[in-house]
Amino acid sequence: MLRWTVLAALLPVCVLAWGCADRETGESGSQPSTAPDAAGDRPIEAAAAGRPSVTTQPDGPAVRVIAMNIESARRATVGKIAGRMAEHRPDVVLLAEVSDLQADQLARLLALHRAATAGLADQVGGVETAVLCRWPVSSVRLISSPQRTFAVMAATTRPAQDDQPALPMHLIAIHQRSTHPGPVRTMIATTRQRAAETGLLLAAVEKLAGPIIVGGDFNEGADSFSLGRLDERFDNAFSRAGRGSPVTFPGFASGIRIDHIYHTRELAAADCFVDPTYLSDHRMVVATIRLPAPRSGGPRHD
DSSP states (O other): OHHHHHHHHHHHHHHHHHHHOOBOOOOSSOOOOOOOOOOOSSOOHHHHTOOOOSEEETTEEEEEEEEEEOGGGSSSOHHHHHHHHHHTOOSEEEEESOOHHHHHHHHHHHTOEEOOOEEOTTSTTOOEEEEEESSOEEEEEEEOOTTOOOEEEEEEEOOOBTTBOOOOEEEEEEEOOOOOSOOHHHHHHHHHHHHHHHHHHHHHHTTOOSOEEEEEEOSSOTTSHHHHGGGGTEEEHHHHHBOSOOOSBTTSTTOBOOEEEEEETTSEEEEEEEEOOOSSSSOEEEEEEEOOOOOTTOOOOO
């Protein structure tokens, strides 16, 4: 009887660890600086004037992508979050747990275009996603499950390149359902729901032509069953080119990696790291991703 009592007590922990996977204690390697952030009420000059991408690389132009759950700016101001992001000079920012107002503020401070947000009406605080990017957005698509348990927003843009055809690129910000300690049956159902959400995401991108970048708070480890399905079409940027500590959510045990940036295989991750600066309960993921080399002599898309 005692053995079964102990087993029952351990089950919730086992389910949570299986759902999150990728539990990490950190790896040796260089990490970004945690110097104080610069924040202000005007567009951040580093983002507007000093942004180095899109810069031609041997395998094609490169874009800098940030994915972050900002936790509705509960632990740091929008200005401070924008200040840290600006240091990385992003071309694309994929946000989770962000309000319409916060998305507008971040877009203005980072001098980026903003696509509309997709909200979760049935959760307290209206958990939302947003896409910010350097180039104008030509179309926006919202994706949600019938139970509205996760938020996905897909935007299409065309990164401009000097004397080269503009490449269509699809950007997707995602926030999947989270797991909270509780009855084993509920936690297993939540894990299954995330697997269904991953299926909806794969179905939504099936008909998209061109490069795709997906980023945000998946609430799952890259080695979990649910996200393992993404390996059919996507590469995980950190798994391919990661350096430093992989922990994006330090609040669970010794830390886990549940925030990710994925890209389709015609793209290549040149670099990826987790910025450890304390701005939210999640850490921002920063990746440099190379696009396909544009074909010479093709039509110019304005």
